[in-house]
Amino acid sequence: MTTINYQRLLEGHYEAERFPKDFSPERIVPDFAFNVLNTMGLLYRPVVDEHFVNNGGQKPVWPDGKAFAVCLTHDVDAVSLYSLKQSLRSRLTQLLNAENAFQKVKNGVGIGIDLANKVIHRNQKDPLHCYERWLEVEKKVGARSTFFFWPGLSTVTKRHHTDRAYELYDPVVFDNQKCTVAEMIREINLSGWEIGLHPSWYSYNDVDELKRQKESLEKALCNEVVSIRQHYLHYDIRITPCVHTGAGFKYDSTLGFNDNVGFRFGTCYPWRLYDLKREEDLPVIEIPLIVQDGAMLNPAKGLRLDEDTAFRYVIQMTEEVEKVGGVLTLLWHPNWIIIPHWWDLYLRTLEYLQHKNAWFCSVKEVGDWWKHFILAFRQDKGLGE
Numbered sequence: 001m002t003t004i005n006y007q008r009l010l011e012g013h014y015e016a017e018r019f020p021k022d023f024s025p026e027r028i029v030p031d032f033a034f035n036v037l038n039t040m041g042l043l044y045r046p047v048v049d050e051h052f053v054n055n056g057g058q059k060p061v062w063p064d065g066k067a068f069a070v071c072l073t074h075d076v077d078a079v080s081l082y083s084l085k086q087s088l089r090s091r092l093t094q095l096l097n098a099e100n101a102f103q104k105v106k107n108g109v110g111i112g113i114d115l116a117n118k119v120i121h122r123n124q125k126d127p128l129h130c131y132e133r134w135l136e137v138e139k140k141v142g143a144r145s146t147f148f149f150w151p152g153l154s155t156v157t158k159r160h161h162t163d164r165a166y167e168l169y170d171p172v173v174f175d176n177q178k179c180t181v182a183e184m185i186r187e188i189n190l191s192g193w194e195i196g197l198h199p200s201w202y203s204y205n206d207v208d209e210l211k212r213q214k215e216s217l218e219k220a221l222c223n224e225v226v227s228i229r230q231h232y233l234h235y236d237i238r239i240t241p242c243v244h245t246g247a248g249f250k251y252d253s254t255l256g257f258n259d260n261v262g263f264r265f266g267t268c269y270p271w272r273l274y275d276l277k278r279e280e281d282l283p284v285i286e287i288p289l290i291v292q293d294g295a296m297l298n299p300a301k302g303l304r305l306d307e308d309t310a311f312r313y314v315i316q317m318t319e320e321v322e323k324v325g326g327v328l329t330l331l332w333h334p335n336w337i338i339i340p341h342w343w344d345l346y347l348r349t350l351e352y353l354q355h356k357n358a359w360f361c362s363v364k365e366v367g368d369w370w371k372h373f374i375l376a377f378r379q380d381k382g383l384g385e
């Protein structure tokens with residue numbers, strides 16, 4: 001049986017060693033089956049934190065004496081369902097970057113379906129034009145989340161067939177007002193929610209590309225962007241932490257799974273990412289992703305759960321996080337609000353977590369708090385900064 005060195009685990013050595021040999025920038029994202037903790041049956045336990053607490057480590061201290069934190073996040077992959085412009089941009093990107101003939105045919109046929117959809121729904125309200133609903137339900141439990149927005153297709157120089165199709169100047173309806181995506185994100189931000197970056201597929205290893213995308217979102221937001229989550233969790237532990245540092249991010253929340261829930265690095269505590277080449281800590285703090293909607297509820301991949309069983313997984317993960325006083329980071333995609341039981345599970349989860357008396361926070365809030373906590377801890381121990 002392998003013995004895990006927790007320091008090396010957090011630095012990313014195990015993930016780097018187990019990176020698929022056939023990895024290329026185009027390859028599908030390697031998921032939980034490549035993870036060393038999965039092979040040991042430890043994916044559903046924050047083993048690093050358990051070890052820390054069992055050896056006399058002090059559990060993190062959260063605001064108002066709360067026992068654990070819940071970081072709510074949303075990856076904004078789509079802002080409209082019936083926008084013909086966005087559908088055509090998306091089909092074109094997929095056609096031009098198709099990996100095989102089947103994808104080409106599929107997207108060719110898709111253009112006809114999009115056109116028909118547009119005609120059928122021409123007088124209807126777009127079902128995705130309801131971002132205010134996320135704010136309302138979160139406000140009700142005293143929470144504010146992070147929305148990771150796409151920087152606009154025109155800022156993406158190298159495109160992949162999974163890249164998103166909206167532009168920041170596209171029209172939407174927010175809180176019953178017609179506006180642009182940029183105006184909507186400014187409004188969301190002014191209400192106290194965080195806007196982070198959800199960059200393109202090929203940004204994971206390209207500092208200049210990522211900087212451009214960050215600047216595009218910042219310009220629309222009229223504010224600094226400090227948090228990031230890679231689209232599709234497309235991330236290379238050997239490179240991406242340095243790319244995020246180079247582009248000036250403070251917080252990342254990519255490190256979780258697309259097809260499972262659990263603790264990818266054996267922890268639900270934030271930690272500083274590591275440069276494996278130079279063998280030194282980086283300034284970027286990771287807020288690991290523990291549970292995402294698609295991993296549980298997508299009927300075609302991942303765990304393929306029904307709502308009740310998915311809720312049991314949420315409870316199990318919450319209890320594990322609560323035991324060590326960590327951070328439960330959740331991801332719900334706003335575009336799946338159209339599937340009633342995905343939305344219902346979110347409402348149920350929020351209510352449950354409010355009942356558990358968790359501290360709700362955005363990525364920036366938990367990252368800032370963590371820095372403050374670590375600093376106070378180090379000063380208390382006479383360790384300096």
Ligand SMILES: [Zn+2]
Binds near residue numbers: 075076230232
């Ligand atoms: Zn995405």
